[in-house]
Amino acid sequence: MDGGTRFWVGASTVGALGSPARGIRPLDVAPDGTTVLGDPVDVGENPMFLAVSPAGVLGIVHELADGLVSTWTIEGDAVHAFGAAGPTDAGDPCHIAFDASGAWAFAANYSGGRVTAHHVAPDAAASAAHSVAFSGSGPDASRQESSHPHQVVLDAARGRLLVPDLGADRIRAIALDALPEGLGHDESHDLAIHSGAGPRHLVVLGDVAIVANELDRTASVVDLVDGREVGYAPVDDRVAPRALGLSAIRSTRSGTVLIGDRDADALVALRFDAHARTLERVASVPTGGRHPRDLHVTHDERFALVADQGSDSIAVVALDAGVPTHVVATVATPAPACLARMP
DSSP: OTTSEEEEEEEOSSOSSSSOOOSBEEEEEOTTSOEEEOOOBOOSSOEEEEEEOTTSOEEEEEOSSSOEEEEEEEETTEEEEEEEEEEOSSSOEEEEEEOTTSSEEEEEETTTTEEEEEEOOTTSOOOEEEEEEOOOOOSOTTTOSSOOBOOOEEEGGGTEEEEEETTTTEEEEEEOTTTTTOOEEOGGGSEEOOTTOOEEEEEEETTEEEEEETTTTEEEEEETTTTEEEEEEESOTTSOOOSOOEEEEEEOTTSEEEEEETTTTEEEEEEEETTTTEEEEEEEEEOSSSOEEEEEEOTTSSEEEEEEGGGTEEEEEEEETTEEEEEEEEEEOSSEEEEEEOO
């Protein structure tokens, strides 16, 4: 799309939250914020989270009791099977990411308590080639009874994966130097987050990570070199908790960190002071929808998109130097759960 940004929208097809979708959909956002939503494409049951590899392969985790990973090539508004779907050998995969080469896809299996590695190759089944299982718990008996990996993020500078573990208040660190033979995990290299935080998603900013903590609605600053949490702050203490908490997090080139706040049904912006290593809330904009599950920004960073799964809608929010100001459009689509941006 000339001058615009294309996203692929992952969605729930089972209707657990929002209306049942019929597949994934392309969504184009023009430089003026106008949108064009493509028709649904059937890629299998519950394609909840998507990612695009450096080679342009679309990876999908199918959030099911018996989890699956599938890979696809993209041709315009259509996708074609790149490799056969393969099992994660674990339950409810909720996030997928690729390594820098695109040869490996990694899935965070929320209910399975493990991260799995899947070799990406044409005509090959995307079965789990390697896995790392985690243990641990936290003080919230209803949500932290066991390990719950929620995201996989490539920390390229240190040759590892970072995995927020909501159930154990840890950022797991998985070494990649043993691939293709295996994955390396030493618990002593994991990063501890304060008790009861429930880390869900993070972004890497050089030698620092900013973590969105779902359970206590805080954002943490983590030193990736020293391997420790250096501080945390409430995202918006004006909002009464509704036990929904925070969701996705993205960073902008202007230095703003954007977080989905499900208790407020809003997009929150934090300003990160790299010298002081502190976070300050600078804006909170209601999306007009319910249950913001994921968010992303256009390439020109003029707009943020927020997938409001509970209201079957995507909010297009204007950004001013990375700070959200107001909703300019709402796109109706069933149960949007993920916004994967095309390069």
